[in-house]
Amino acid sequence: MAHSPESEANYKAYQKKYHAERNARARYSYDSLEKQHRVKVKGKDLSADLMHTRAPGVTGETPWEKDLTVHPIKWRRYGMPKDLPAVVQNAFGDEAPGRSFLDPRMLFDCTLFDNMTDEEIAYFNDEKHWVVEKLDTDITLKNELEGEPGVYGYLVHVNRGRKEVNNPPVGRPRYLRQDGKELIWEDPRLDAPWWQECGDYIYVYLDEKEARAAFKQQKMRLDDLNQEVRLYRLTKPISISEAREWLNSDHPLREERHGAITLDAFGTGQYGRPGALRLPQQPAPDEDEQDRIAEEEYWNSLTPEEQQKTLDDLEYYQALEEERGQINKERADALERMFKERFNVDEYMAYLLKRAEDRVDDEPEDEFAVEWLNTLREEIPTMPLKKKLTFVEEGMYREDPSGCEELLRSLNLVTPYETMTRLVEIEPLTQETIESAVAVHKSRLKLGIETEKLGFRRKGGQYHLTEEQEQYVRAGLVDYYTREGENGSALLMRYLHDSDWYRSLDPSQYEEINGFSWETINMEDYRAGHLLTFGSRLPRGAFGPKHDRIEFLADLLQRGEIDVPTFWKRVQDSSYVADQERFGPDGEESFIVTKKNWRQFIKFWDADRPEDYEPDPSEDKSLFIEALGGDSWAEYEERAYDWRTKDWEAWIESLPDDWWTLNTNAVADAAQQVEVPRLVPEMVKHTLEKAA
Known part of the structure; x- marks a missing residue:
């Protein structure tokens, strides 16, 4: 009788399914499993003898004890000890060297599958039992090993590379009972392809001997090119999940980052490079690692002579940086004194408190003034430095901008205000700027x-x-430019009072940053803390000038840091006004007033007047520079209106022969008329050209 093609196809499919299920049941019969794992030597069944020794009386027909409170893999036949291992390595000694024993009575078989209730089947099939969990996710090696201080453990890592595995899928083991109910077990990943990561195979040990033995075993299991196994000693606490995350990047653990010292490593090599360690197939996980790899490749490309020269240079620069570091330590003492004596933020806070108290004394009914005073009294004792510096930045410069500008210039800095108010006159105008002005x-x-x-x-x-x-x-x-300059100078005032920031040149700095470099800086001034190097944090428009500013030299002289001969030498050797004779020792506007030249700085009201002439205060007044005006307004008026030439002469005569005073008028004139115009090219270089 002929069958239709459709019926024929259905019949063949049925037969295929039937035989597959029948073969599966046969494969999981106890006899089949026992035969598959039987170990016989010279006709002697070693497996049977060992099974009898391990659990006498338990056979393939012994029922299973199905405990629904434990993992199915722990189910045992009645009479089997609970802690008995299923596999015994090298179980038969000299009779069968190296042969392992797998107890077939502990393998899932038909006697288990065909005698399970619906509840037991549901429990057995539950995927949560078979999902491979990352048991080491939260494991952290954080305790030093006993007898090994500074060691937290050992890691053996096998890197077989990142690749897709189980393609085509092997499939999970399945058993279809004759009643149509199916049992499924083992890793769910077997049903589909999945990715093997570089960090999948990590083995943790707390003993070096065990770790080395495991390393040796893993070496023999590498089965392809470009694979490797490494043995690490861990000298820092580390979580295994952190280690795996890094190793998944296909790069070894690092000593400086992870505390992982490579004790041994073995690689299978690549074509043309037998025995070489693995070549990473992924980019480095961070810039540091990329730099390290690039440096290693560069080093290997050098000749022995070039490598030696590099080592010599490295030794030289290390010694140089150590010397610079020592200079910075000496400088730190000077900076500490500076923060206490010149730029003490607490003194400014005390000034603010005193000013608030004076205002309340003057206007006791002013509720805002009283509230502000109480706020300061409450907050200042515990106020953090950062908040105090905010008071400096927001208040000090606004209260006295000209005084703050003078102070900043006296530190041999070009201020943002100076630069921005000058550049607004010369900066090239962009079309965008013009369009904005037109609008x-x-x-x-x-x-x-x-x-x-x-x-x-x-x-x-x-x-x-x-x-x-x-x-x-x-x-x-x-x-706009003026406001930017003022804000920049105010920020500099904040920097000046930041006692937590001991601003110094970085020992590894080999270029100029905002006018400061190890090669060009006056080392004597630098050691003494006279020069403050703010590095790249200087606001726009601020920089260290190429030469000494005259106000800087004048400040050093007035504070006794240098003497008069040194002042004149530095004016001549390193200032912007060295060619200006009028400011020299014999000039008509000399920076220094002495007993020799004092007369040229005074226009006497009684000059060419008779001795008995009575002065008219509205017309007769001596004119003189600020430095000769005394220490108070009363002294100034007395000298301007009352003193005759003979009084001046008597006062000068009473002074020591080496008396001198600084002509602050000449310093200001030199700074504004000569120095600032000569600084403009430097302003352009450090502000406009750098921005471009």
């Missing part, structure tokens, strides 16, 4: 704020300005 001009014309049209026109898509138009655009920038 403002049009808006003000509409609002009636401005009435004169300046006639801005584009030509070829760009503005080409007349002199009047350029002046208008620059005038619009003045406020």
